[in-house]
Amino acid sequence: MDERYNPAEIEPKWQKRWADSGAFSVSEDKSAEKFYLLEMFPYPSGRIHMGHVRNYSIGDVLARHMRMRGKRVLHPIGWDAFGMPAENAAIERGRHPAEWTYDNIAQMREQLKKLGLSYDWSREIATCDPSYYRHEQAVFIAMLERGLAYRKHALANWCDHCATVLANEQVEDGKCWRCGNVVVQKAMAQWFLRVTQYAEELLAGLDTLAGRWPDEVREMQRNWIGKSFGAEVRFPLEAIDIPGKQPSALSGEREIAVFTTRPDTLYGVTFMSIAAEHPLALELAQGTEREAEVRAFAEKIQLEHKVKKGADAGDKRGVFTGRYCIHPLTGSKVPIWIANFVLMDYGTGAVMAVPAHDERDFEFAKAYGLPVQVVIQPAGRALAGAQLTAAYTDPGVMTNSGVFDGVPSEEGKRKVTEKLVAENKGRATTSFRLRDWLVSRQRYWGCPIPVVHCETDGIVPVPTQDLPVALPLDVTITGVGGSPLAKVDSFVNVTCPKCGRPARRETDTFDTFVESSWYYDRFTTPRHEGAPVEPNEAREWLPVDFYIGGKEHAVMHLLYARFWQRAMIDLGFLPKDTPREPFSRLLTQGMVCKEFYSRTAEDNPAHKLYFYPEETELRDDGVRVLKADGNEVFVGNVVKMSKTKRNIVDPDEIIGEYGGDTARVFMLFAAPPEGQVDWTTAGVEGAHRFLQRVWRLVRDRLPQIASVAAYKSVGELSLAAAEVRRATHRTIQRVTFDLGERYQPNTAIAALMELMNAISAFKGETADDHAVVREGIETLLVLLSPFAPHVADELFEHMGGKGTLLHHAWPKLDESALHEATVEVPVQINGKVRARITVAKDASEEVVLAAAKANERIAAELSGKTLKKAIYVAGKIVTLVIG
RNA sequence: GCCGGGAUGGCGGAAUGGCAUACGCAGGCGACUUAAAAUCGCUCGCCUUAAUCGGCAUGCGGGUUCGAGUCCCGCUCCCGGCACCA
Structure with a gap:
């Protein structure tokens, strides 16, 4: 075999062998348990980046491990191929989006293959292919027929100059990214999917994922869905006479409904706030002398809402409509205001204002000199409305609340609601923050x-x-003149x-989140023609057992997919008994980061220029300068690698210099999967060195072990040989646990390094010694193969192995090899280690404690003191407490 | 502001309530070499010491426990998400 480890030679060789032999296709052995492992599929932006390398390496290690453990593994890959960058490329470079996309796919496919990822390439899909999206269209039509899809007017970012709709990220500082024109909000008819219909179920489903999805992600979705418990309360309008109008037209039967989570504060209502978009906003002032003022204000606020969507919470502004409604319990008159902070699309678009116990209402009341009425008293303090400097929002005891005085606020919520129900003035209800999903895009490159x-x-x-x-x-x-499709x-x-x-x-066309909401279903039967999936195959494979991807998809993608899956089941596209949660287990991996280099543009201080690392160099005095002009560049924080910040490292450079195996091992070893990885070249070299050492270990020992069989638990071993065997089986135990239970490739690699060190340090002489070394090296290679598959297969072949280790059984643990006759146990006195004693592994507590006390050092410490307590934790530690 | 997550050597990180700092990187010393690279060996938390012994260390302050990086309470700082959601 070659003296030197040469990945450039062995990696292509094995990639070809794997491809030729169909090594990665799904096993036909139906008796084996299925395991569907999926990584979030990539957008074909052109080149893979380190984040992809990380995501797919983690997935591949687990996929290979599961296969070797005897599972029937489905491990597919495809392309999230619709989206805006393709259109941008068309505008900037004159290339057709389809051509650009398929070129990128071809490039990225080659890059992924260079990493030796064990994908079943025969199942590859691209979402821009009509054979894929036709099924999505069928599902949408079914949704439309069942009322799950609907059309209504909604605001979109619009550039008048380019006559086009802009995505949020194309709006920079409120201006069009291309022409700099001010972006306006334009109401257009848009398509929505009724996600809110599943709000309750999507929320409840999160509980079933406890322990299988990260708590963080479940919590984010919970907050996004945002369920609040409370009451809807109806405030009748006060009757007034307006000349020329029926007296009842704006009174009596008319009312304003509000949603509140604090019915216990109902007696503290001092005014009513309604949204500028509220249907009653203008009607109320009609015919009164305030009409002009109210109309002007409402229009101004509506415009503000359109221009700065979700702008900072700040100033509270409003206008009195001149009209009143009637408090449902006290019968008093409540003035109705229009307020800028009331949202039309949450609750009922109207809020009962309780300034004493709500921060926003308090600010508003202070701004307009409205009364503050305290109705909840905290224990041990007496609040007075006029003296309050901030709203009191915590629980307390109800006061100034008629029959409810003295009732604790939590209990009051229920009791007040009951009274409202009894008097037919309100009801208990819940409200969700979740909005329906806007799926239409005024774009070309989409479904x-x-x-x-x-x-x-x-x-x-x-x-x-x-x-x-x-x-x-x-x-x-x-890029200008509206949707390109409209012109065909x-x-x-x-x-x-x-x-x-x-x-x-x-x-x-559809939002591209639609394609990614069901691609995992399609992978079960990627070429099926009549329907999105073939039911038997879907039943066989779903749900995805293990899903791996970035945390940035914690809410949108993962929530939409959970919705779409339920809709597919309910609409009959998937068997009724398909699990409703599409992803059984979720691993969110951390970002790959690197510092960036930038400067402020000379012609525009708001514009930053970013430089690729190779455009800069580190001067001797430690200052980083631009090669082009020799002047200093700003060295930015360690942030996520991205094309815009140009702080990227192309995986091909690493693969070219060190090989795909090294790229994988580095990425996996650098940090636990959830953690962030800061890029350093030093780490890459460390990973490469490890693989080189394994290579040399096999090369150097091959003459001795080529003709011996692996050790088979017969014969007495020397102490040193038994130690190597113990290391071998200890490593099997650790790697199996780290991959199978903890999903932590980093500690598994550390264990492999330790095994390699242990074998390297052992110079065997006898036949048994060689057999033990052979067992150790074989085990090392088999365990290493999920991480560094090329070099493991190559070395295994030199050892006389056949085929690929992917089809080799995972090593079996020999418990007897772990057995140790004696153990070294530390002896603590009052929490400090003072001695170490060697005892028989199965020695009783009495024997061990006696041995500890007999120890010279311990005896000296004990003399003249009283032993208060003595504890022996078997095989671990002796603790003595003295006084 | 609210909700999450985190803080361990020079660095990335390890540690079912039981020997903190595994493994790797960087550094130091040595071997091989005419030399360098590569490789191999030793060393490597801080203070004290000639060296041991010893003392101090898991962001800060308390607590539970024979024993806390790990569990509980109160802070500080950093990262992420949401942000007028009644």
Whole structure:
């Protein structure tokens, strides 16, 4: 065998062998337990980056491990191939999005193959392929028919100059990223999916994932869904006479409903706040002398809401409508205000204001001199409305609340609600923060929404047999002048499927989160034609047993997928008994980070320029400068590698210099999967050195062990040889536990390094010694193969092995090898280690304690003191407490 | 502001309530070499010491325990998410 470890030679050799022999395809042995392992599929941006290397290395180690443990493993890969970057490339470089995307896929596929990832490439899918998205269109039509999909007006970022809709990330500082024009909010008819219908179930489902999904992710989803318990309370409008109007038109039967989580504070209501968009906002002031003022204010606030969506919580502004409603329990008059901070799309768009016990209401009351009425008293203090400097929002005892005085606030919530129900003035209810999912995008490179707009029949779904609605490829993409699809006459002009008259096709496309909401289903039967999945295969494989991806998808992708899966089941696209949670176990891996280099642009102080590491160099005095001009660059924090910050390391450089195995081992060893990895070249060299040492170990020992068989538990071993055997089996135990139970490749690699060190240090002489070394090295290679598959297969072959270790059984633990006759036990006195004694492993507590006391050092410490307590933790430690 | 997560040598990190600092990186010393690289061996928390002995150390302050990096209470700082959600 070669003197030197040469990954450039052995890696392509094994990649070819694996491909030729179909080593990665799914096993046909149906008796084996299934294991569906999936990593979040990549967007084909052009090149893979270190984050991908990390994500896919973690997945591959687990996939290979599971296979070797005898599981029937499904480990597929594909491409999240629709999306905006393809359109940007078209605009900037004049390349067609399809061509750009498929080129990128080809490049990235080669890069992934260089890492030796064990994907079943025969199942590869790209979501931009009509054979994929046609099924998504079918599901959408079913949703539309069941009312799960609907259309309504919503605001979108709009650039007048480019005549196009912009995504949030294309809006920089409120301006269009391309032309710098001010972005406005334009109301357009948009498509929504009724995620809120599943809000309750999506929330409850999170509990079933306890211990299997990270708590952090479950908590984020919980907050996103945002369920609040409370009451809906109805405040009737006060009757007034407006000349020319029916007295009852704005009173009596009319009312304002509010949602509150604090019905216990109902008696503290001093005014009512409604959203500027509230249907009653303008109507209330109509015909009064305040009408003009109110209208102007409401319009101004509505405009503000449109321009700065989700802007900072700040100033509280409002206007009195001049009208009142009636407090449902006290009957007193409550002034109705329009307030800028009330959201129309949460609750009822109206809020009962209790300034004494709500921070926002307090600020508003202070700004407009409205009364503050304390109705909850904390224990041991007496609050007075006029003296309050901040709202009191904690629990307390109800006061100034009629029959409820003295009732604790928590109990009061229930009691007040009961009274409202009894008097038919309100009801107990819940409210969700979760909004329906806006899925339409006014973009070209996406899945067409399969409906037709007909003047006679309105919205008509495309008949299933006419699917797919294929995205036309003969378009020119300019980035201005609206949706490119709208300009393709052959696409737009259709006949109505219902009445046969001329109609227009929908030109919006889906949000790309739609494709990623069900790709894991499709992987079970990627070539099935009649439906999204073939039910028997779906039943066989679903759910995904182990899902690995970045934390950045904690809410959106993972929530949408959980929704879509339930919809697929309920609509009959998946068998009824399909588990409703699509991902049984989730591992969120940390980011790969590196410092970045930047400067402020000379022509625009708001614009930052970023430089690739190779454009800079470190001067002798430690200052980093730009090679081009020799001047200093700003050295930024260690942040996530990204194209925009240009702080990327191309995996091909690492693979080219050190090989794919090294890239994998470095990424896996650097940190536990959840942690962040800061890139250092030093770490890469360390990983490479480890593989080189393994290579040399095999090379050096091969002459001695080539013709012996691995040790088989016969014969007396020397102490040193028994030690090596113990190390071997201890390593089997550790690596199996680290991969199978803890999913921690980093500590497993540390264990392998220790085993290698132990074998290297052992110079065997007898036949038994060689047999033990052989067993150790074979075990090392088998255990190493999930991490560094090429070099492990190559070395195993030199040892006389056949085929790939991926099909080799995982090593079996020999408990007897772990056995030790004696153990060294530390002896503590009052918590400090004062001596170490060697005792028989199974010695009784009495014997060990006697031995400890007999120890010279311990005896000296004990003399003249009273022994208060003596504890022996078997095999671990002796603790003596003296006074 | 609210909700999560974290803090261990020069660095990345390890440690079912039981010997803190495994494994690796960087550093120091040595061997091999004409020399260097590579490789191999030794060393490597801090203070004290000639060396031992000893003392101090897991962000800070308390507590539970024979025993706490780990469990509990109160802080500080860092990271992430949400952000007028009634």
